[in-house]
Amino acid sequence: MKRTALVAALTVALTGCSLAPSYQQPEAPVAEQWDNTDQYSAVTPPHWRDFFADPILQDLIETALKNNRDLRIAALNVDAFRAQYRIERSAQFPSINASGGANRQRLPGSMTADGNSAITSQYSANLGITAWELDLFNRLGNLSEQALETYFASEQAQRSTQLSLIASVATAWLNLQADQETLALVRDTLATYEDSLRLVEHSYDVGIATLLELQQARTAANSARISLAQFERQTVQSRNALNLLLGGTPRTNLLTPVPLSHFEFAELPVGLPAHLLQRRPDILQAEHQLKAAHANIGAARAAFFPSISLTTHAGSLSPDLSGLFDAGSGSWLFMPSINLPIFNAGRLRANLNYSEIQKDINVAHYEKAIQTAFQEVADGLIERTTYKQQLAAHDEMVQTSEEYYALADLRYREGVDNQLTLLDAQRLLFDAKQKRINTHFAKLASEINLYKALGGGYSQEL
Known part of the structure; x- marks a missing residue:
């Protein structure tokens, strides 16, 4: 008889009723489709090794995934929350x-x-x-569920950190290449200005060029020297920023310049906005945190009962x-x-109110994560179209500036035009080439951001 009563008590304890509110996924506060695009594919974005096909960039990303300290901290947080869940779960037995x-x-x-x-x-x-x-009202069960959802959220936070790291390394590498390409352009431009300065100095010595023309040539050369120092500094700082992300020494020589025109990423399939809810790690993290808040309400309600x-x-x-x-x-x-519980000065009621408020806060975080994801993808889609047009215009502008410079240089040497026209042509050519480099970098960076915004493929090898 005693044994039967004990078994019955165990059964009731392990199957206690839950007082947590039933979870319903909040409705996504965004439009059902993107503007200005007809590409509605449910295909998952490619794995990062397929998207970043350049072997040098792959080596850098692999180095970062092994050594980056932020990613290491995220992995340790997952282990910590896993242990916390095991602690909470053990209280049920x-x-x-x-x-x-x-x-x-x-x-x-x-x-x-x-x-x-x-x-x-x-x-x-x-x-x-x-x-x-004896967990009659599932207080311990809800605390265990809350710890489990927090653990799941930490896994998604780790995945989000990993995806951000991959995108950051790729962007930092491209930024370094853009700086090195610009640095090479500045050096070439300075060499051109110095050649012109020597020519003007010779013309001034023989009485052909005026003092004004000499000072103009010197000003242009000094301006190029200032730019040279600036981009030498910026290149080193970009390399230092990349080294920080890598967290270790890569096999690749970071000083080896690679023209941005050599980089090309895989085509990205774009799904409906609803697909982001199953793919974006920050959205999944926010949803797990929302589920944890629901379980916490159940534990707070159970505290009112014996x-x-x-x-x-x-x-x-x-x-x-x-x-x-x-x-x-x-x-x-x-x-x-x-x-x-008979009297506790409103502590239990305040704890329940706090849990319910936390649930509302997590709903807002979840909805904000969806809205942010929608905006980032929408921005990426319009950037993908307009940067192609902008880069094509820059290519044409560089070609026109090169022709203008060649003509101005020829007319100046033949004495048809003054030096001011030549300096203006040199300046326009430098600006056109520099802006093309910047636009090329911005285009590649926008593709990386779109890959990240779509919750692109990630590696489980940490």
């Missing part, structure tokens, strides 16, 4: 402990029945359960160590307890 003890006590004569002092001994050995809470704890053990008790396990020395203890 009884903890069985074995214990043994000995007690010897001298009693004075005034404390004994016969008036003589005495020494008493007691030895015990027990196996039992201590203060196991809690029942069970302590029981069986063993042996004897005044002599040699007779501890003799027949007739067996002992047992069964001690249930109940705790009913």
Whole structure:
């Protein structure tokens, strides 16, 4: 009979009713389709090794995935939350402990029945359960569910960190290449200005060029030297920023310049906005945090109800160590307890209100994550179209500026035009080439951002 009652109590404890509100995924606060695009594919973006096909860039990304400290911290956070979940889950099960003890006590004569002092001994050995809470209202179950969802959220945070790291390394590498390409352009431009300065100095010495033309040539050369120092500094700083992301020494020589025109990424399929909800790690993280908040409400509600704890053990008790396990020395203890909250100055109500407010906050975070994702993808789509047009215009502008410079240089050497026209042509050509480099970098960076915004493929190898 006692055994049947105990089994029934265990069954009730393990299948207690949950007071957590049922979870319903909030409706996505965005449009159902993108503007100005007809590409609605459900295909997942390619793995990063397929998207970033350049072997140098692949080597850099692999180095970062192995050594980057932010990613290492994210991985350790996952392990920490996994351990926290195991701690919370273990509270749902009884903890069985074995214990043994000995007690010897001298009693004075005034404390004994016969008036003589005495020494008493007691030895015990027990196996039992201590203060196991019967989870009738699923308080412990909801706390375990909350820890589990927090653990899942940390996994998505790790994936988000990894995806951001991949995009950051690729962008930093391209930024370094853009700086090195611009630095080479500045050096070429400075060489051109110095050639012109020597020509003007010679013309001035023989009385052909004026002092104004000489000063103009010197100003142009000094301006190029200023730009040279600026981009030398900027190139080193870009390399340092990339090294920080890598967290280690790559096999690739970072000083080897690679023209931006050599970079080309795989075509990205673009799905409906709803597909982001299953793919973007930050959205999935926000949803897991929202589910954790729902479970926390259940635990806060369960705190209003009585809690029942069970302590029981069986063993042996004897005044002599040699007779501890003799027949007739067996002992047992069964001690249930109940705790009913009566007055707590509104603490339980405030805790429930706090949990409900936290749930509303997490709903807002979830909706904001969706809106941010929608905006980033929409921006990426329009950038993908307009940067192609802008780069084509820059190519044409560079060609026109080169023709203008060649003509101005020829007319200046033949004495048809003054030096001011030549300097203007040199300046326009430099500006056109520099802007083309910047636009080429911006176009490639926008493709990387779109890949990240779509929740692109990621690696599980950390």
